[in-house]
Amino acid sequence: MPRIAVIGLGQAATHFAIGLERLKAGEIQPYGVPLANMDLGVGFDELEIVGFLEVDNRKIGKTVSEVARKFYGFKKVPGRLSGVRVYRGLGSAWVRDLFPVSEEEWPSQLEEVYRTLKLLRPDIIFDVSTTQYSRPYKDMAKLEKDVYAGKAAPSQVYAYLALRLAEEEGPLALVNFNPTPVANSQAILSAAAERGMLVFGDDGATGATPLTADILEHLRERNRKVRGVAQFNIGGNTDFLSLLEESRNRAKEYTKSSIVMDVLGYDVPHYIRPTGFLESLGDKKFVAMHIEYESFNGAVDEIIVNMRVNDSPALAGLMVDLARVSWLLLSNGFSGTVRQVNSFYMKRPAPPGTRSQSRVIAYQNLVHMLESIRKPVSRGIPEVGQHP
């Protein structure tokens, strides 16, 4: 049974925990889980969430059930979640501007979190913590130095601890859903490959960005010349609140903007980024998109899209898929990363240098790759690392 530990018990993680338990109980249909109907060798009912790591003092020490009810206002929470705990995470100084955090010393935080991870024995670690701006690491010695000096972003430090865990306890998968360059850090990928560990990322592709990529693909295939792309996102959840801080917003813009050049093959003026926080919108963000293009005989057309999107459930559906996909690939001896997985699920697909693709193409490539894999009989240490 795949054991899943989650970093960050925010809105996306809460929807993941509740949605998964409801799915297991047959209370909901798996809508929003792209590969729900595909046999990946492991069922929803086999996925087990074993614990969460948090830095918000108001959540640490509570159960998921308590956080879901008191923090996010869920009225009905599946019973199993009153047995799943929230443990102390690391990197609180990085989010001091957002909520009350503990002021523990850095080295002791590191060791405590490592002990927690060891106790939880995860096969899969999901990182859905708050966005942090950081640069990718090419060199392991530099990452190691910054980890101990408290200079690496928390998601990169968690990745470092996951590498240590994989070395001591055996292969595991780490999936980074936030924009911090984890899977796009070559130092982390190379170390993962050496340990039979998998790393996926970065930044889950959920709302308007995959749709924009697909519309751009449509225009490219029809040889229409795009003149400009504007895409606004306004939301009222804490993810949007955190993005008011300029460096966090820059991290997000970086992962979103790459689609224009990558999909079209040429650059055009574009503005694609979260633009604001409006509390009354809650988790259902407002998206507006405008794409102007030139068609035959100089005609100029425009596409205008308006959407309201439930932000966190969109990511939670992808998390369900990635738990099963990670397990399938781990069981079949994959290590490092797998481009086809990142290209479909992530805004900034690893390994570094990978071009963004439209999701319609990425979906076909992913399904083709997964179908070619023998279904796992049992989990084991890989004999030979495989890469597609």
Ligand SMILES: NC(=O)c1ccc[n+]([C@@H]2O[C@H](COP(=O)([O-])OP(=O)(O)OC[C@H]3O[C@@H](n4cnc5c(N)ncnc54)[C@H](O)[C@@H]3O)[C@@H](O)[C@H]2O)c1
């Ligand atoms: N559709 C989506 O919601 C979506 C899509 C793509 C990416 N993401 C990314 O996923 C992440 C989570 O999104 P969310 O909407 O759940 O945000 P959220 O603000 O509701 O939750 C983030 C949680 O992480 C916790 N946290 C912050 N730093 C931490 C640390 N160092 N260790 C442990 N926990 C920490 C916070 O206390 C908070 O509970 C964000 O980085 C966001 O950019 C979300």
